[in-house]
Amino acid sequence: MKCTDSIETREVEELFINIDPIQAGGRLTPEAQKAVIAYSDGYSVCDNCLKPFRLDYIRKPPIAQFHEECAKWLKMDQLRVVPGARRGFQAVASSMVSKGDPVVLTSLSHYTEFVSVEQSGGIPVEIPLSENKYITPDAAAGKIEEVIEKFGRSPSLMFVEHADYQYGHIHDIKGITKVAHQYDVPVLVNGAYSVGIMPVDGKALGADFLVGSGHKSMAAPAPSGVLAAKEEYAEKVFRTTQAKGDVTGRTFGIKEIEMMGCTLMGVTAMGLIASFPAVQKRVENWETEVEHSRIVTDALLSIEGTECVSECPRKHTLTRINTLGSFDKVAQNHKKRGFFLSGDLKKKGITGVIAGSTRVWKYNTYGLTRKQTDYLASAFQDVAEENGLVVNRD
């Protein structure tokens, strides 16, 4: 089936169980799918934009209401929709970081956090990992001390991942922000792998800024996301323009510099908003999601030679697995080489494992039903056995 001569219809989510690490939390809800169809045209949300003309003031469709409710839900003071979590990082770095400023990231920071700091002229430094691949409050304190010694001043900002993209570990954000605040360092909590899939309380975490990704974890179209802030920093990151035309004398009202006025003027905002009631509900099922993750991980670990790189038992649906001693051994002698794994899985209706990967790879079980979970777990074991590996079934 085709959309146009050159664009094939995407049917991945309809035809397969998709365990792609970045796609699992961004599948739309049926409500969002309806909103996407209704609000697909360009500036579709602007029909009832009234003075003072800003996206987050529009009440029909209920964009203003979403801003209020989502801030409240995340226990943060103010919130804006942004074109992806990365644009939230950019807005905060641009507001908080001056040229030459040291900025603390972590050894698990996403490249978009590095790029945000680079764009603002800051100097990124990383908090080292503990042996079991966690960012600890002690390591955070140590890095801040190191910065002070080297730069003669505190870092102007710290980025930490609530759940990181490499291992799916949930870090001690509360402990880290407590330490950072002792040094007066504001903290941006990257919730790209938490906001929208598990309960997140920005206040309890001690977040000064909290960023979520719509297309990664809030069942929304790309690019979308949210940037929330505590009141004292909201003034700074959501500051309004002071520009004035030297000839015309024009000023530009309440347009926010970092938001560039309006951010998501159509389909992306509406998908995010339409999914929001379902997203608020689904985070309450997080324990079940984690249980499904454990079932699949246990099945993979029942294949001799497989190791889980992420901590077990799993506490998140994103998992990094090492199959060098199992699937990769098969790949050495398989006529399809490493492609046998994704190929065999595809035949069983499973997709999302990078084609060719048999060494260290990631999967995300988020959103699978129990039936899909059990099927997926068995499928991994079946592929292993069919290729001569030993599986220790219960």
Add this chain to the structure above:
Amino acid sequence: MKCTDSIETREVEELFINIDPIQAGGRLTPEAQKAVIAYSDGYSVCDNCLKPFRLDYIRKPPIAQFHEECAKWLKMDQLRVVPGARRGFQAVASSMVSKGDPVVLTSLSHYTEFVSVEQSGGIPVEIPLSENKYITPDAAAGKIEEVIEKFGRSPSLMFVEHADYQYGHIHDIKGITKVAHQYDVPVLVNGAYSVGIMPVDGKALGADFLVGSGHKSMAAPAPSGVLAAKEEYAEKVFRTTQAKGDVTGRTFGIKEIEMMGCTLMGVTAMGLIASFPAVQKRVENWETEVEHSRIVTDALLSIEGTECVSECPRKHTLTRINTLGSFDKVAQNHKKRGFFLSGDLKKKGITGVIAGSTRVWKYNTYGLTRKQTDYLASAFQDVAEENGLVVNRD
């Protein structure tokens, strides 16, 4: 009809002739509507993302191909998709403007251009308008001279509107860039009201940067747009990250700083791409579009007391009209005050005039059929006559 409990279905484009100034060029094509449905899920375009992992390298769906073809179509060397024209301005300002740099805008510049300059710490100055509301090469030269005198150096960048949002005037970009280049000032041409609706040749215009808006003029969902550059500036604005983790030693490959890696990872890119063949065709019908614009403008001018603020005969589909001497006089004594006009038009199936406006307002006839154009022209005259105004019908 509703999408969710709180979101009503948007039916503006199905039920009305919509002459909203910002919405006319962003209505989706049927092809884009199909692509939006197929690619609505979060990271939907990433199924076949291979090394080196960047949006503009993905060939299935044909995102790389679009980048190549659209650059060629606009006669520019390189192009990237961006989350709206404003994010293109931001990327260029962030790359070209340092703190304290004078940057030349115009008296018709959009607020997002001011905000881009402000974010980069530049100092915006405006080229004055000619009496007939045009930006001229002479005025551009004069402003550059003024900057050199005041700041002791040339401006680091100039923004000019190909067609401006206030009057819909098409400016002498070729003449302006020629002048700017004599002073070695690079020029960003804002094509938000030209790219996608009329023929645009970046090379002939002398553009160093050319920005288009997907949701404003390329029949695409929001936020979307394109940023194109000449090779010598592409290196700068599309520079790749040099960041390195001090603990992990990580580097981040070919991720582009200003693009933040990837920009439009789903529905927005696909809508833009799906509409592209139709958009390439439709710009060839520009003369017909302008003819329709003239028919409607002439009808409004046939209402005694009405004046066209934009230059006549019209050369663009966006027009600013002054009805202080006609519809606003009716409003003085009408029980609905200024709301009678939008109300009466709505009864005739026409929307897009800001509710309450009867003084100076804008409309855009882009995309109307001849039949719709004639109907719209008559409707304005009918509303006028029904409210006691004199109409000089041919």
